[in-house]
Amino acid sequence: MTDAPDIPVRVRPEVAALPPYKQGRQAGAEAFKLSSNENPFDPLPGVLERLRAATALNRYPDASATRLRERLAERFGVGVDAVHIGAGSVSILAQLVQATCGPGDELVYAWRSFEAYPWLAVVAGATAVHVPLGGGARHDLDAMAEAITERTRAVIVCSPNNPTGPIVTQAEFDAFVERVPSDVLVILDEAYAEFVTAPDAVNGLREPGGPRRPNVVVLRTFSKAYGLAGLRVGYAVGHPRVLDAARSTAIPLSVTAHAEEAALASLEAEAELLERVREIAGRRDRLAAALRDAGWSIPDAQGNFVWLPSGDETLTFASAFEEAGLIVRPFAGDGIRISVGEEGSVDKVLRIATSVVMDLPEGHPGRRLA
Template sequence: MSEEPVLPRIRPEIAALPAYRQGRQASPDAFKLSSNENPFDPLPGVVEAIRSATGINRYPDATASRLRERLAARYGVSADDVHVGAGSVSLLAQLLLATAGPGDEVVYAWRSFEAYPSLVAVAGATSVQVPLTADARHDLPAMAAAVTDRTRLVIVCSPNNPTGPTVSHDEFAAFVDAVPRDVLIVLDEAYAEFVTDPTSVEGDRVRVLIARPNIVVLRTFSKAYGLAGLRVGYAIGHTRVLDAARSTAIPLAVTAAGEEAALASLDAESELLHRVKVIAARRDGLVERLRATGWDVPDAQGNFVWLPAGDRALEVAAVFEQAGLVVRPFAGDGVRISVGEEESIDRVVEVAAAVAP
């Protein structure tokens, strides 16, 4: 007789899912370039704001109302048109649960953010993955053509993680016109602050210029603002759409420390965005040097670069790791390298040259 315990029944599609795999941690003498984190330490004022959130024996404000009001004033919308969550990925999960279920479809480009397939599966819906173009960009006409009567949500990731290019404002406007108005379009802009291409879509202007209630824009404090460890993201959209997302949210997910840090980050925005400019300039220089080694690096508009290594992705990543550079491989596709400390750049270029195609 088997001694294996009898386990609860698990949904087959969930049992088949791999767990989300974050970028590998690095040893003290290595550079961690695998998670698109901000390499700068938090500003002293932000650290002090976190320390001020001492009432941890009390629950936080469930709606993060002060932060919502601050963001609403910033973007010229009502506080009800802003929803704050534990990172933008949690907000996407809520929107998926609110709109899609068994028998429904969710359209997105691929390869894109690694969590998309899992989030769709957890909602019970079906992924429709539309291949990127040859230059690693969203194929928006093909994505619009993939929308059917079963489509409930479309995700547009700009800049695209992990490949780097953005969607242009004109491309996005045409795409919105091609998608039925009862299909939700989520513009995932986790890396928007790093964008320097003036033709790129800007989510904070989208709803004003297009005025469509079926568009929700996602932003985060994790990347440009350096609050990845505190998990604060936000959505801008129509109140009724965001109310549906709020109904699916895990209560009290945004901590008081997270809200305080986000507010302090907005107060220190000019200094933080100066750091963003430094990272963007570092990125552009890295792209130029990597291309000089023979790599066909796509346009990079986030805080990372993409090496299209194809079937060599795991092999290439292993060589980087041996050199003390922890990067993020995507088997069969390529290697994503976060733009980290200035001291890491020469080593990245040296290894990339050694494994160039």
């Protein structure tokens, strides 16, 4: 245990050294918040009506969100026990890591990817094994397969990759899973699946019956495409006994009745919601194309965000965006993730991005123009 003088109790050294999760900055009334990959649209009126009708705040929610599990099980052609609901897909991810990894074990993932992955390993007492992204800021699945050892207990594949944007193809994922030992958990994190337009992208729930292999679990969320980030509800589809292990590590009653009700209402209004998703995807493609025309070399964007590989200039450039009323998400030394927000934000993003790109030195990987 650590004896750090600024902590009044004995804390595990690796936890004491771990920085807390850093949320995307909030924005003032005059700024656009483009830092957290939120859906810029308000919930549909029908969803809000269902929330207002759910007034039993003095009662605990259904601990397993049975109605939502039943609805999703019917959709994906699986049994109810093959669906697990959590307070956002990241909470299920934490449960799966806690269930599979402990001291001496390894968790493998691509890097840079979702910033929660490293601390999930640390909290579990496991070793984080991050495999550098390959060309085009994409997962290097061959290198990830080679990184698996006898100590590996779980592997995370994020498609589209947050924060860089590219997908893993179905063929790549299938070939990768063939190389993973059958007793190693493969977590396919598809938090942004609804925004994907690439026809060859992996889709862990493309066929009835859920994942083909029992060691694969697919994660999805209602936070992004369905616009319920403030209610925290996500789900997993996989082998019932694997999900039982996740359920055993979950904090009881963490999914509220309001979250379940809003998710059910959103599924009923899915056609209208997905029209909004298509609008965001179109806005994303226009933004990505304009950024390339402005001189940026950016990777394929398949989520609801774009990635500027600004390297050492990241914090300086992020300050320029902030001064213009654009709250973006900088990753020091790597790049800037910009969520696709309101239509009114697009021209402002392009104006600042165009003004700073020529400050990158010639030959910089983020710059298209010499």
